[in-house]
Amino acid sequence: MSRGHRICSSIIDAIGETPIVELSRVSRGVSGRVLGKLDYLNPAGSKKDLIARQIIEAAEGCGELKPGQTVVEVTSGNTGNGLAMVCAVKGYPFVAVMSKGNSPERAIMMRAMGAEVVLIEQCGSSTSGHVTGDDIRRVEEAARRLVAERNAFFADQFRREENVRAHYLHSGPQWLQATAGKLDAFCDFVGTGGGFAGCAACFKEWNPEIRCYVVEPAGAAVLAGQCVTRCAHLIQGGGYAKHLSLIRREHVDGYLTVSDDEVLEVTHRLAREEGIFAGYSAGANVAAALKLLRGELSGKTVATTICDSGLKYLSTDLWREACMEQ
Numbered sequence: 054m055s056r057g058h059r060i061c062s063s064i065i066d067a068i069g070e071t072p073i074v075e076l077s078r079v080s081r082g083v084s085g086r087v088l089g090k091l092d093y094l095n096p097a098g099s100k101k102d103l104i105a106r107q108i109i110e111a112a113e114g115c116g117e118l119k120p121g122q123t124v125v126e127v128t129s130g131n132t133g134n135g136l137a138m139v140c141a142v143k144g145y146p147f148v149a150v151m152s153k154g155n156s157p158e159r160a161i162m163m164r165a166m167g168a169e170v171v172l173i174e175q176c177g178s179s180t181s182g183h184v185t186g187d188d189i190r191r192v193e194e195a196a197r198r199l200v201a202e203r204n205a206f207f208a209d210q211f212r213r214e215e216n217v218r219a220h221y222l223h224s225g226p227q228w229l230q231a232t233a234g235k236l237d238a239f240c241d242f243v244g245t246g247g248g249f250a251g252c253a254a255c256f257k258e259w260n261p262e263i264r265c266y267v268v269e270p271a272g273a274a275v276l277a278g279q280c281v282t283r284c285a286h287l288i289q290g291g292g293y294a295k296h297l298s299l300i301r302r303e304h305v306d307g308y309l310t311v312s313d314d315e316v317l318e319v320t321h322r323l324a325r326e327e328g329i330f331a332g333y334s335a336g337a338n339v340a341a342a343l344k345l346l347r348g349e350l351s352g353k354t355v356a357t358t359i360c361d362s363g364l365k366y367l368s369t370d371l372w373r374e375a376c377m378e379q
């Protein structure tokens with residue numbers, strides 16, 4: 054039964070079935086189709102709601118998470134928003150550990166849902182809006198200390214297979230259903246790599262010919278084997294230039310890089326031409342999909358994710374021009 058025809062027992066039930074839209078306006082003049090899955094329409098505003106539910110319910114199921122136990126997570130904010138929502142409903146205290154370099158909107162949202170937010174100073178060379186792998190390592194260290202101090206459950210999205218399973222069980226099958234399995238390629242900007250890994254595993258199982266591409270920021274494409282020349286990119290939520298244990302290399306058909314300028318241009322075009330008000334990583338994904346259509350996959354159908362909402366970046370430069378028109 055579709056979500057629109059039943060009463061959800063809580064907001065948790067409203068997670069996951071997000072629409073898939075053909076982005077025919079931004080791909081005008083290019084041969085082929087870009088399809089975007091609007092994960093920003095999840096209740097807490099991002100693709101990460103799906104993994105929040107999966108991680109908590111799997112841990113409840115196997116007894117790793119006890120009633121009333123504190124949950125701790127390292128987050129750029131979106132997983133924290135998802136966990137804050139799920140924990141609010143289920144009655145778990147939640148502590149989000151986050152770099153000060155991330156936009157404050159998500160921290161405010163978490164606090165509003167009853168979470169405690171611990172903000173960690175960035176490393177000396179990092180700047181606000183640009184979260185690096187070193188910043189994330191600091192946040193992880195702080196989170197591990199908190200987990201020990203409070204005898205908490207660590208959601209641990211960078212290592213936990215449930216992150217992958219959430220997308221393998223839900224996003225991947227929804228893509229196959231919506232397209233009747235007729236997909237040529239998938240590309241995904243990676244943070245933890247869970248979205249890429251789960252969808253790629255599902256697609257490869259269905260048809261190994263579906264090509265799966267990892268998207269990274271230009272200058273920080275370590276998974277592609279490149280040296281880091283610029284880790285201070287704009288794309289919040291990923292591109293940490295660190296090894297990702299969740300990604301299975303045999304599922305990666307190629308690596309794509311996108312520059313800050315490309316990301317800004319496409320994120321703005323998504324808003325103006327498609328009416329899709331999304332964050333930086335959605336622009337990165339669509340920019341990468343357009344590259345594929347302009348190159349090796351001309352004429353094909355490329356699937357990608359619209360990861361989170363543009364509302365999460367009102368304090369950043371992403372919408373500077375729109376703010377100036379006030």
Ligand SMILES: Cc1ncc(COP(=O)(O)O)c(C=O)c1O
Pocket residue numbers: 099101129131132242243244245246247248249289290291332334335360361
């Ligand atoms: C806005 C945004 N985009 C992309 C990603 C990357 O997704 P994944 O962790 O599945 O690789 C994240 C992860 O936190 C995110 O918050």
